[in-house]
Amino acid sequence: MKDIRGVLLDLDGVLYVGGRPVPGAVEALASLRERGCPVRFLSNSTRRSRASVAARLRGMGFSIGGQEILTPAVAAAAMLRGEGKTGFLLTIGDTRRDFEEAGVTLAKDRPDAVVVGDAGDLFSYDLLNRAMRMVLSGAGILALEKDRTWMGADGPMLSAGPFVAALEYATGRQAFCIGKPSPAFFTTALQSLGVPASGAAMIGDDIETDIGGAQRCGIRGILVRTGKFREETLSTSGIHPDLVIDSVADLPEIL
């Protein structure tokens, strides 16, 4: 791992768990910065804008610039902007801000793309009907993520994936997924990092989206035993991390 020249870090479960920093994580990040190792943060969160994510991390004591954070909304906004396309957002929180800041035209009618995030309570029969009709009228389905569920306070909660699947089934159209583990997401992160895949490592707690996704792009995958890590998932996933470490606190010494 001594030839790693740039690091991609997942956020939830790696830098923090349950809203509190993982012990040693603040210091590990500071150590990487001291060495001049470029770092980017890859989150699949679709409920917060990049600015909100950065503010939250700073509140936990991490030294992070907003431009270092890549979320599916940021990637989707860049894509729509680059292609001159309009979007209709099925998102909550202040995710909309990422699209506004990128200069994407948000349409309530006949958009080029229906952008589906983890919209929680916003998902209603009425709104899903509207989205379905937009797709039948020609809009593409742009999935910010296709996770099945996320772990809420009292049990699993539906993520964006099931609603993307519903729209796909209703319309017969396939969604384009832009979050982890899509190769486009990792490629965008590498470009921002300024390091080729062979010189980069992805640090994550999700063996499929973080480790599997990175490895398919030629990026080494380092799994941490924090967050959603489970010994069982590691042994049954069929994915072999390049390295497994106890937590992100161990990162400086192995690089």
Add this chain to the structure above:
Amino acid sequence: MKDIRGVLLDLDGVLYVGGRPVPGAVEALASLRERGCPVRFLSNSTRRSRASVAARLRGMGFSIGGQEILTPAVAAAAMLRGEGKTGFLLTIGDTRRDFEEAGVTLAKDRPDAVVVGDAGDLFSYDLLNRAMRMVLSGAGILALEKDRTWMGADGPMLSAGPFVAALEYATGRQAFCIGKPSPAFFTTALQSLGVPASGAAMIGDDIETDIGGAQRCGIRGILVRTGKFREETLSTSGIHPDLVIDSVADLPEIL
């Protein structure tokens, strides 16, 4: 067609369109009854109980007994009752009545099956989360139908299918579908009709669920040019009806 000894009829689009009887349909049905030809009605409607469907048809002038009507809810209720299983209903209207009349135990917690119909506005993030957790805890997904959409007053509306797809995606479990075109549905109808597949005909306006479904069970499929019939669908579906007639009014003369 002279050897047809029993007839299965779709309702919406065949006997009536937009809440009004198809011209000649009342008389055609009366003619079949005069000849002593057994008739059963197969609807994929999941928003009304069998009793409500019968009352509605009688209001249009059709002579129909409730026991002659087979809906996915009636079939699902019979299946759950036969297997001694409990169900949690994602349905609206008075569909619940079919389950109560069959003696099925309806559970709000840890059911054996989550029964998904076209539940319209009832579908909410909260309710879908509850259903997903039930499936993750071991319940099966029993789909009353898997249609994509139905045509509402102001455009297409999501049917049960997309929500079934969402639950399947979220849980990794496959739904069992009990409505048309499932073979189990046609088999149940034939048993009630008392006629083998080779002696029966299915009259419908949906080339896939009515005609394709029936033909896969060895039942002849007669397509009507009423309801959702479209010349284009007929030519592109790859399904070849045994006969195409203008409307159900033509039925007596061809049998």
